[in-house]
Amino acid sequence: MTKWVYTFGDGAAEGRAGDRNLLGGKGANLAEMCSLGLPVPPGFTITTEVCNAYYANARCYPASLEADVAVALDHIGRLTGRRFGDPSKLLLVSVRSGARASMPGMMDTVLNLGLNDETVEALAADSGDARFAYDSYRRFIQMYSDVVMGLDHEVFEEILEDQKGGLGHELDTELTAIEWQSVIALYKAKVEEELGKPFPQDPHEQLWGAISAVFSSWMNNRAITYRRLHDIPESWGTAVNVQAMVFGNMGDTSATGVAFTRNPSTGEKMLYGEFLVNAQGEDVVAGIRTPQNITEAARIAAGSDKPSLQKLMPDAFQSFVTISDNLEKHYRDMQDLEFTIERGKLWMLQTRSGKRTAKAALKIAVEMARDKLISKEEAVARIDPASLDQLLHPTIDPKAARDVIGVGLPASPGAATGEIVFSSNDAEEAKAQGRKAILVRIETSPEDIHGMHAAEGILTTRGGMTSHAAVVARGMGKPCVSGAGSLRVDYRAGTLMAMGSTFRKGDTITIDGANGQVLKGAVPMLQPELSGDFAAIMEWADAARRMKVRTNAETPLDARMARSFGAEGIGLCRTEHMFFDGDRIVAMREMILADTEKDRRTALAKLLPMQRSDFLELFEIMAGLPVTIRLLDPPLHEFLPKTEEEVAEVAAAMKVSPDKLRQRTEALHEFNPMLGHRGCRLAVSYPEIAEMQARAIFEAAVEAGRKAGALVVPEIMVPLVGLVKELDYVKARIDAVARSVMEETGVKITYLTGTMIELPRAAIRAHVIAEAAEFFSFGTNDLTQTTFGISRDDAASFLETYRQKGIIEQDPFVSLDIEGVGELVRMAAEKGRATRPDIKLGICGEHGGDPSSIHFCEKVGLDYVSCSPYRVPIARLAAAQAAVQVAKLGRG
Ligand code: ADP
Ligand code: MG
Ligand code: MG
Numbered sequence: 001m002t003k004w005v006y007t008f009g010d011g012a013a014e015g016r017a018g019d020r021n022l023l024g025g026k027g028a029n030l031a032e033m034c035s036l037g038l039p040v041p042p043g044f045t046i047t048t049e050v051c052n053a054y055y056a057n058a059r060c061y062p063a064s065l066e067a068d069v070a071v072a073l074d075h076i077g078r079l080t081g082r083r084f085g086d087p088s089k090l091l092l093v094s095v096r097s098g099a100r101a102s103m104p105g106m107m108d109t110v111l112n113l114g115l116n117d118e119t120v121e122a123l124a125a126d127s128g129d130a131r132f133a134y135d136s137y138r139r140f141i142q143m144y145s146d147v148v149m150g151l152d153h154e155v156f157e158e159i160l161e162d163q164k165g166g167l168g169h170e171l172d173t174e175l176t177a178i179e180w181q182s183v184i185a186l187y188k189a190k191v192e193e194e195l196g197k198p199f200p201q202d203p204h205e206q207l208w209g210a211i212s213a214v215f216s217s218w219m220n221n222r223a224i225t226y227r228r229l230h231d232i233p234e235s236w237g238t239a240v241n242v243q244a245m246v247f248g249n250m251g252d253t254s255a256t257g258v259a260f261t262r263n264p265s266t267g268e269k270m271l272y273g274e275f276l277v278n279a280q281g282e283d284v285v286a287g288i289r290t291p292q293n294i295t296e297a298a299r300i301a302a303g304s305d306k307p308s309l310q311k312l313m314p315d316a317f318q319s320f321v322t323i324s325d326n327l328e329k330h331y332r333d334m335q336d337l338e339f340t341i342e343r344g345k346l347w348m349l350q351t352r353s354g355k356r357t358a359k360a361a362l363k364i365a366v367e368m369a370r371d372k373l374i375s376k377e378e379a380v381a382r383i384d385p386a387s388l389d390q391l392l393h394p395t396i397d398p399k400a401a402r403d404v405i406g407v408g409l410p411a412s413p414g415a416a417t418g419e420i421v422f423s424s425n426d427a428e429e430a431k432a433q434g435r436k437a438i439l440v441r442i443e444t445s446p447e448d449i450h451g452m453h454a455a456e457g458i459l460t461t462r463g464g465m466t467s468h469a470a471v472v473a474r475g476m477g478k479p480c481v482s483g484a485g486s487l488r489v490d491y492r493a494g495t496l497m498a499m500g501s502t503f504r505k506g507d508t509i510t511i512d513g514a515n516g517q518v519l520k521g522a523v524p525m526l527q528p529e530l531s532g533d534f535a536a537i538m539e540w541a542d543a544a545r546r547m548k549v550r551t552n553a554e555t556p557l558d559a560r561m562a563r564s565f566g567a568e569g570i571g572l573c574r575t576e577h578m579f580f581d582g583d584r585i586v587a588m589r590e591m592i593l594a595d596t597e598k599d600r601r602t603a604l605a606k607l608l609p610m611q612r613s614d615f616l617e618l619f620e621i622m623a624g625l626p627v628t629i630r631l632l633d634p635p636l637h638e639f640l641p642k643t644e645e646e647v648a649e650v651a652a653a654m655k656v657s658p659d660k661l662r663q664r665t666e667a668l669h670e671f672n673p674m675l676g677h678r679g680c681r682l683a684v685s686y687p688e689i690a691e692m693q694a695r696a697i698f699e700a701a702v703e704a705g706r707k708a709g710a711l712v713v714p715e716i717m718v719p720l721v722g723l724v725k726e727l728d729y730v731k732a733r734i735d736a737v738a739r740s741v742m743e744e745t746g747v748k749i750t751y752l753t754g755t756m757i758e759l760p761r762a763a764i765r766a767h768v769i770a771e772a773a774e775f776f777s778f779g780t781n782d783l784t785q786t787t788f789g790i791s792r793d794d795a796a797s798f799l800e801t802y803r804q805k806g807i808i809e810q811d812p813f814v815s816l817d818i819e820g821v822g823e824l825v826r827m828a829a830e831k832g833r834a835t836r837p838d839i840k841l842g843i844c845g846e847h848g849g850d851p852s853s854i855h856f857c858e859k860v861g862l863d864y865v866s867c868s869p870y871r872v873p874i875a876r877l878a879a880a881q882a883a884v885q886v887a888k889l890g891r892g
Contacts (some may be wrong), residue, residue, distance in 0.1 A: 006031065012035065040347065044075065072728055087118050091114060113144070173615075217238075255340070257339055262334045262356075264474065274291035292309070313344065324337055334364050336351070338353050359391060388874050398437075417508060420507050462482075465482065479513035550844075579607070589639055635673035635678045669872060678719075679721070693734065695737050698741040717755065718731070721757075754775030767832065784822055814846070855881075855882040
């Protein structure tokens with residue numbers, strides 16, 4: 001029979017850390033902490049399989065579950081000397097969700113479950129603290145009504161604010177037992193008024209209500225959105241944890257808090273966290289009161305006058321330090337901890353690998369490898385390649401003048417400038433219009449995730465380092481300043497008040513996630529440092545990888561940037577992209593629009609020196625590294641003059657009438673330029689174009705070689721080949737030009753001629769094409785378009801629908817479609833190698849910078865990937881991780 005429920009408590013557990021799939025992250029780690037002998041309130045975990053069974057079976061539970069839960073409740077009872085539902089030996093529990101991957105803020109927890117009008121009195125008597133008992137009950141009514149019965153928590157907040165106002169209290173902790181009792185009466189009346197039924201008094205009804213609420217929340221919109229953004233499959237399901245309560249709200253010797261074993265922003269090795277005295281659950285992260293620092297060092301650094309935990313509760317603090325050190329060593333990773341102190345006694349409520357910024361991830365991995373806690377290979381494996389992006393972003397120039405208008409917490413590093421928006425929708429709208437925005441909120445909630453994605457940075461006036469805004473921004477790699485308490489946001493008026501000035505929607509501000517400052521206007525930024533931990537990880541990655549990483553670049557700026565990011569050559573230089581600027585576009589248009597070979601040659605003669613000097617510069621920047629230059633490949637419509645002004649300009653340059661030019665433009669019109677007269681088809685029609693380009697390449701190679709005193713070996717790539725005869729034809733022209741340049745210069749030129757594989761026919765005929773091609777470069781953008789028969793430029797309107805309807809999982813233009821397009825790549829690579837064993841194989845589509853596509857490239861044994869400059873470090877790391885994994889698990 002399936003085991004649906006796993007217990008833990010008192011130094012033993014039925015599960016382990018490795019049972020995360022079954023018990024969820026939280027349940028597995030609670031079990032593990034118990035087995036390690038740490039103080040964890042006893043409890044049990046209802047497995048993720050129950051969640052799946054529940055949804056598979058029209059929201060019904062497996063038949064034996066109720067009995068299994070009753071047995072597990074008895075287990076908690078035995079360990080605590082209490083009984084659920086029995087006022088004489090009151091046992092209260094929390095009901096907590098916990099999926100396999102942590103989903104912050106997505107699932108809701110109910111605390112103090114089991115309280116009712118009768119048991120609350122027992123709790124008061126038992127604890128000798130009536131204020132505590134009624135505080136717990138009112139919290140329970142609030143949480144349960146919200147999470148389980150769907151009554152918005154704001155209705156309770158209103159009642160409470162009213163009462164506090166009437167009584168002249170500022171803080172919740174100031175209310176007396178009697179005052180809480182009248183709040184509770186109002187709460188219960190409100191529940192009945194709103195829902196037409198009384199607040200449930202039966203503890204078992206409460207328990208099953210909460211369990212079902214957790215399972216139901218797996219399918220709420222917030223959870224679905226979060227899963228979509230983080231690629232978490234629905235089939236994982238969530239577990240439910242039921243656990244004996246311990247109380248941080250039992251007066252001044254009790255507290256609750258959260259901590260990281262290292263600083264999650266910088267990675268610095270020091271205990272880092274916040275707590276509140278006489279508080280419960282999520283009070284710390286909710287920003288209701290300002291939390292206190294855990295260590296003295298942190299308190300001093302923050303300039304806080306509120307005592308640290310170290311000072312206030314030294315014994316509990318000491319136990320906590322020991323436990324957190326041990327947990328970090330045990331898990332061999334930075335931990336994110338939740339704890340509660342009940343009358344001086346420490347209880348651990350959660351541990352998990354802590355979320356961290358990319359910068360912190362690097363520092364932690366490098367330090368742990370240097371301390372021999374993990375291997376270098378593991379350090380490399382731990383860095384999410386995509387997260388490196390964050391480190392490649394600018395910071396504020398230290399020499400820049402700063403007009404500081406407010407200071408908050410440095411919640412997520414990096415600096416950002418943008419115009420103020422006060423809502424997530426405005427942030428999205430600004431982005432859609434190509435404007436940069438800073439999302440300014442009092443605090444954020446899961447409903448703001450789309451706005452946080454769209455904004456350059458996030459600023460909140462409330463909440464700490466562990467607030468929603470801070471946690472989510474760090475995950476996204478967005479700069480964030482949280483809890484800037486001196487700023488006042490007025491949503492209704494649309495204003496941000498700071499030091500006596502009023503800023504409005506649309507005004508520009510800058511936030512500095514490194515120190516929490518909010519600055520007026522735009523501020524000069526510095527490019528990122530690529531030394532230190534970054535360099536160490538990259539060095540280890542380079543040692544581990546097999547594939548080379550090249551870049552797609554045609555401008556000197558991009559080529560230099562890519563070199564500084566570690567590119568080992570150019571995998572794709574798109575020659576037509578060199579002709580978009582200034583006068584060049586006019587010469588380019590002249591060439592395209594010429595209707596005789598003679599006119600074309602005249603225009604080409606203008607282009608030749610420009611091409612040659614561009615290539616020379618690229619060869620020099622790449623200093624002997626391979627450079628692959630693709631012959632002209634534009635779908636022509638990209639270059640045709642569009643406005644009257646452009647027509648006039650080109651007409652003047654060509655000395656023809658605008659009318660004649662317009663006719664020629666119309667004659668060149670194509671219904672489907674993407675599948676039209678482009679690629680090698682141009683070179684077949686107008687071989688003089690390929691000849692000019694080949695000449696420019698060879699002359700530049702000779703000159704670069706002469707200057708450097710070393711051979712430069714260009715790789716000439718013929719695009720859009722489907723028939724080997726196309727390649728034969730173009731290659732013959734290239735070879736002829738090479739011979740003449742060698743004769744003219746007296747220098748022997750070594751070069752490769754190859755092709756892009758971007759048509760299914762080319763992949764199918766790869767063994768034949770490889771007779772002529774010395775290399776293949778998989779142009780997976782076009783190969784995806786032509787394999788799917790989907791034009792990338794038109795795909796946006798329906799691919800998202802496909803994704804929502806579960807027809808595709810990922811956009812095939814972002815992550816390679818391994819089953820389809822990938823199969824063609826694999827086949828072409830094999831066929832190519834069969835004919836020409838030493839054929840060079842690479843990829844130069846967008847996919848060359850996508851980690852999962854890179855993993856596939858490693859599996860099929862490509863020699864290199866090529867990607868845009870900013871993705872080069874990502875590709876280096878992803879290629880290393882792929883090499884390590886493929887070496888371990890094989891190519892299968
Ligand atoms: P989340 O997944 O959102 O972190 P948790 O299940 O961890 O939610 O619950 C939130 C907080 O509730 C915990 O950090 C802890 O402070 C409190 N909590 C949960 N269970 C208990 C318990 N049994 N006793 C005391 N506090 C608890
Ligand atoms: Mg929560
Ligand atoms: Mg938690």
